[in-house]
Amino acid sequence: MAVYRIINIGEDILREKAKEVKSVTPNIHKLLDNMAETMYDAEGVGLAAPQIGVPKRVVVIDVGDGLVELINPVILTKEGDETDQEGCLSIPNVVGEVKRAKKVVVQALDRDGVLMEYEAEGLIARAFQHEIDHLDGILFVDVAEKISEKKN
Numbered sequence: 339m340a341v342y343r344i345i346n347i348g349e350d351i352l353r354e355k356a357k358e359v360k361s362v363t364p365n366i367h368k369l370l371d372n373m374a375e376t377m378y379d380a381e382g383v384g385l386a387a388p389q390i391g392v393p394k395r396v397v398v399i400d401v402g403d404g405l406v407e408l409i410n411p412v413i414l415t416k417e418g419d420e421t422d423q424e425g426c427l428s429i430p431n432v433v434g435e436v437k438r439a440k441k442v443v444v445q446a447l448d449r450d451g452v453l454m455e456y457e458a459e460g461l462i463a464r465a466f467q468h469e470i471d472h473l474d475g476i477l478f479v480d481v482a483e484k485i486s487e488k489k490n
Contacts, residue, residue, distance in 0.1 A: 346430070355475055370409075401461045401465055417442070418439060425478075434478055442458055442463045
């Protein structure tokens, strides 16, 4: 496995729509493994493939309940809303107040190519929405109500 450089805001790939994965191959497995290692190394809770320069619809998330791997994720339903603070590995030292759905249902392939549905609320629902936005070229600063410098 490998730790990749995380792409920062200003690089074009973060604004492009990622391409759908046609089939789950050993290369996709390697991508998932490397993305997870990169996310953990950076102490993040989520990472989308474009953030490491790969324009594919692949996401990894771990908010403390174990690794979730999503291939071609789609949000099926959203319910309620809440505003909370977000940051991003691609936008260091910046946080923002972002309104997101409180609950979501997400459909995606897992690493075995099995179509799964995930019902989520709270932090993981926020992470799903944040990372799926990355796949469409949307950054949290685009939707934040308020942006500020991160206090360490």
